[in-house]
Amino acid sequence: MSLLEVRNLEVDVDGKRILKGLNLTLEPGSVHAIMGPNGSGKSTLANVLAGKPGYDIVSGEVIFDGNVVNETEPEALAQAGLFLAFQYPVEIPGVSNMEFLKASLDNLHAARGDAQPNAVEFMKTVRSIAAELDLNPEFLKRGVNEGFSGGEKKRNEILQLLLLQPKLAVLDETDSGLDIDALQVVADGVNRFRSDTNTVLMITHYQRLLNYIVPDAVHVLADGVIVKSGGRELAEELEARGYAWLTN
Amino acid sequence: MAVEDLVPTEYSAGFVTDIESETLPPGLDESVIRFISAKKGEPEWLTEWRLQAFAHWQKMQEPLWAHVKFEPIDYNAISYYSAPKSAADGPGSLAEVDPELLRTYEKLGIPLHEQEMLAGVVKERPDVAVDAVFDSVSIATTFRDKLAEAGVVFCPISEAVHSHPELVQKYLGSVVPQRDNFYAALNCAVFSDGSFVYIPPGVRCPMELSTYFRINEQNTGQFERTLIVADKGSYVSYLEGCTAPMRDENQLHAAVVELVALEDAEIKYSTVQNWYPGDKDGKGGIYNFVTKRGACLGDRSKISWTQVETGSAITWKYPSVVLRGADSVGEFYSVALTNNCQQADTGTKMIHIGPNTRSTIISKGISAGRSQNSYRGLVRTSPTASGARNYTQCDSLLIGPGCGAHTFPYIENRNTTAIIEHEASTSKVSDDQLFLCQQRGIDTEKAVSMIVNGFCKDVFRELPMEFAVEAGKLLEVSLEGAVG
Numbered sequence: 220m221s222l223l224e225v226r227n228l229e230v231d232v233d234g235k236r237i238l239k240g241l242n243l244t245l246e247p248g249s250v251h252a253i254m255g256p257n258g259s260g261k262s263t264l265a266n267v268l269a270g271k272p273g274y275d276i277v278s279g280e281v282i283f284d285g286n287v288v289n290e291t292e293p294e295a296l297a298q299a300g301l302f303l304a305f306q307y308p309v310e311i312p313g314v315s316n317m318e319f320l321k322a323s324l325d326n327l328h329a330a331r332g333d334a335q336p337n338a339v340e341f342m343k344t345v346r347s348i349a350a351e352l353d354l355n356p357e358f359l360k361r362g363v364n365e366g367f368s369g370g371e372k373k374r375n376e377i378l379q380l381l382l383l384q385p386k387l388a389v390l391d392e393t394d395s396g397l398d399i400d401a402l403q404v405v406a407d408g409v410n411r412f413r414s415d416t417n418t419v420l421m422i423t424h425y426q427r428l429l430n431y432i433v434p435d436a437v438h439v440l441a442d443g444v445i446v447k448s449g450g451r452e453l454a455e456e457l458e459a460r461g462y463a464w465l466t467n
Numbered sequence: 468m469a470v471e472d473l474v475p476t477e478y479s480a481g482f483v484t485d486i487e488s489e490t491l492p493p494g495l496d497e498s499v500i501r502f503i504s505a506k507k508g509e510p511e512w513l514t515e516w517r518l519q520a521f522a523h524w525q526k527m528q529e530p531l532w533a534h535v536k537f538e539p540i541d542y543n544a545i546s547y548y549s550a551p552k553s554a555a556d557g558p559g560s561l562a563e564v565d566p567e568l569l570r571t572y573e574k575l576g577i578p579l580h581e582q583e584m585l586a587g588v589v590k591e592r593p594d595v596a597v598d599a600v601f602d603s604v605s606i607a608t609t610f611r612d613k614l615a616e617a618g619v620v621f622c623p624i625s626e627a628v629h630s631h632p633e634l635v636q637k638y639l640g641s642v643v644p645q646r647d648n649f650y651a652a653l654n655c656a657v658f659s660d661g662s663f664v665y666i667p668p669g670v671r672c673p674m675e676l677s678t679y680f681r682i683n684e685q686n687t688g689q690f691e692r693t694l695i696v697a698d699k700g701s702y703v704s705y706l707e708g709c710t711a712p713m714r715d716e717n718q719l720h721a722a723v724v725e726l727v728a729l730e731d732a733e734i735k736y737s738t739v740q741n742w743y744p745g746d747k748d749g750k751g752g753i754y755n756f757v758t759k760r761g762a763c764l765g766d767r768s769k770i771s772w773t774q775v776e777t778g779s780a781i782t783w784k785y786p787s788v789v790l791r792g793a794d795s796v797g798e799f800y801s802v803a804l805t806n807n808c809q810q811a812d813t814g815t816k817m818i819h820i821g822p823n824t825r826s827t828i829i830s831k832g833i834s835a836g837r838s839q840n841s842y843r844g845l846v847r848t849s850p851t852a853s854g855a856r857n858y859t860q861c862d863s864l865l866i867g868p869g870c871g872a873h874t875f876p877y878i879e880n881r882n883t884t885a886i887i888e889h890e891a892s893t894s895k896v897s898d899d900q901l902f903l904c905q906q907r908g909i910d911t912e913k914a915v916s917m918i919v920n921g922f923c924k925d926v927f928r929e930l931p932m933e934f935a936v937e938a939g940k941l942l943e944v945s946l947e948g949a950v951g
């Protein structure tokens with residue numbers, strides 16, 4: 220069974236059609252990349268998959284792990300194993316990163332009927348993931364994304380990914396704004412996440428990221444539809460030729 | 468209903484000044500004040516003091532400047548003295564109490580018999596409630612022994628009038644004068660009871676003093692009066708209120724709290740105010756019109772107010788500090804949360820008189836529903852307050868589109884060497900913040916409470932440990948339904 224199936228998805232935002240019949244299938248354990256010009260609907264797709272309010276699904280279906288999830292609440296999707304790494308992570312002042320991670324993990328465990336993680340073990344795990352991502356432990360005491368640099372915000376998203384261990388990770392331009400060193404750290408994190416069952420949908424504007432995280436398939440999204448799909452080499456072709464030859 | 472319940476047992480009209488009577492009919496005049504004073508066996512000076520306040524009150528007006536709206540109060544419709552409640556006064560069982568209130572008790576995990584006490588349920592044959600009362604009496608007794616050992620006086624003010632008349636006479640009305648404001652004057656005239664605390668020189672009070680342990684807590688009434696005196700070099704932390712919403716038959720509450728700190732003394736006063744806010748439309752809630760003020764009389768003395776205000780239909784309250792002693796310190800840390808139709812106009816006054824006096828104001832206002840939440844704060848430095856410093860930070864958080872947040876800072880600086888800093892911010896709980904939380908598996912109700920708790924962190928830090936945890940939980944319950 221596919222982990223994710225998007226069938227003929229049409230989505231309006233503020234009465235404007237943004238996704239115009241999008242199809243996509245992800246098998247468990249696969250890594251797919253979605254590339255496309257700015258404004259083509261990449262973040263819209265990511266947000267719709269995560270159940271963000273304000274997106275009107277006009278027709279089509281999203282099937283996640285065997286269930287139609289068109290109307291599912293975001294927290295229920297998260298509890299079912301869907302994770303979104305945000306393109307622009309927001310700040311929550313005064314709520315410490317550690318506290319937020321604990322609340323998140325506790326809620327996910329509770330929803331699955333699992334026991335609450337032991338607090339000491341939890342802190343150890345978080346600290347070791349932070350170390351792997353080159354994040355100073357002090358940063359766990361700060362407010363969620365509060366005063367973080369762009370790179371810290373993105374690494375914080377990967378920290379959450381590695382802690383929460385979802386089934387599907389949707390990464391929305393996680394590479395943007397990262398220098399080469401940070402990109403390597405983030406890519407290492409994602410590669411660690413990959414497994415026979417853990418699945419990744421990687422949204423990016425640049426093929427650069429794909430040198431670090433090698434995808435099984437590449438799709439080009441333009442004006443709300445997937446106009447071309449292929450293997451790794453498609454990304455290189457895009458790098459050389461740009462998007463124009465596909466969108467015109 | 469029993470037949471006797473249908474028969475009125477009190478005079479419906481006419482004035483009874485019979486000292487044996489347990490309840491006065493509504494209305495206020497000199498004879499009522501004499502009655503109250505006689506009932507408590509007060510000395511002549513106090514009777515006269517009350518009468519003088521009453522004379523002032525009659526010439527005063529209700530303040531109209533606060534950013535709150537309510538129907539005029541008929542002061543002649545209030546009964547100014549009632550002995551312990553009779554079965555006819557309160558709801559007969561929890562079934563007669565607002566179900567919303569009961570749900571809140573449940574969420575806070577309050578045992579049934581305590582729910583009955585808090586909701587003012589009066590039973591013909593009290594059963595379990597007796598245990599609870601016995602419990603608190605015995606706790607209170609051990610508590611008192613320990614305090615007595617340290618020389619600390621902690622008793623009802625009605626008792627202190629007899630046991631420590633010189634202290635009461637010296638300090639009563641010394642911080643909040645009778646004519647201070649309309650509600651304070653009324654309180655001076657008719658105050659029911661409250662706490663008296665005296666900490667002798669050099670003594671660090673061995674425990675936190677909590678109104679919870681005060682034996683006569685059940686019947687302090689709507690005109691509570693508290694006086695705390697910290698003698699030279701002493702320290703006391705006082706906790707007022709409780710996190711469970713308290714129901715009361717009396718709509719108007721006009722308390723007065725006076726704090727006096729002598730040389731090198733420190734008073735930390737923490738309040739969790741959670742009076743019944745009324746139903747979703749604000750019906751039946753308490754009007755909380757309180758005057759709280761501390762005087763830092765001695766050099767290097769310190770008074771710190773910390774409050775968490777979540778209850779009442781209307782809150783009108785400005786815990787203040789008069790900084791007389793050189794190098795004295797005043798602090799005000801406040802969280803005021805309003806939901807549904809609640810209205811709060813709250814803040815502080817820091818009056819700098821002595822040299823090098825310092826004050827800090829941290830105010831966090833949270834508005835949800837259709838509520839209105841105002842911060843009103845005065846910082847005044849007099850010409851004598853050389854080197855005075857104030858730092859004010861005043862933040863508002865809005866939840867949803869129907870509420871209002873307002874800030875009214877007043878700065879009166881009469882000393883060129885004083886430094887006054889004011890920072891203010893208004894923010895919203897944003898959809899993107901909520902979505903981030905939801906995406907990480909946290910539902911919106913929990914997310915809002917987490918975001919609000921984060922917003923209040925600087926104030927919660929100031930609360931005594933056990934209060935801080937409860938305060939967080941209280942915000943969560945008070946915000947229920949704030950996000951659709």
Ligand SMILES: Nc1ncnc2c1ncn2[C@@H]1O[C@H](COP(=O)(O)OP(=O)(O)O)[C@@H](O)[C@H]1O
Binds near residue numbers: 232260261263
């Ligand atoms: N909240 C919104 N309201 C109106 N239009 C929006 C909104 N969000 C996105 N759009 C529009 O939808 C289109 C796709 O945006 P987006 O999905 O963010 O593209 P990408 O992530 O590929 O850059 C753009 O034309 C953008 O202007």
Ligand SMILES: [Mg+2]
Binds near residue numbers: 261262263306392
């Ligand atoms: Mg985007």
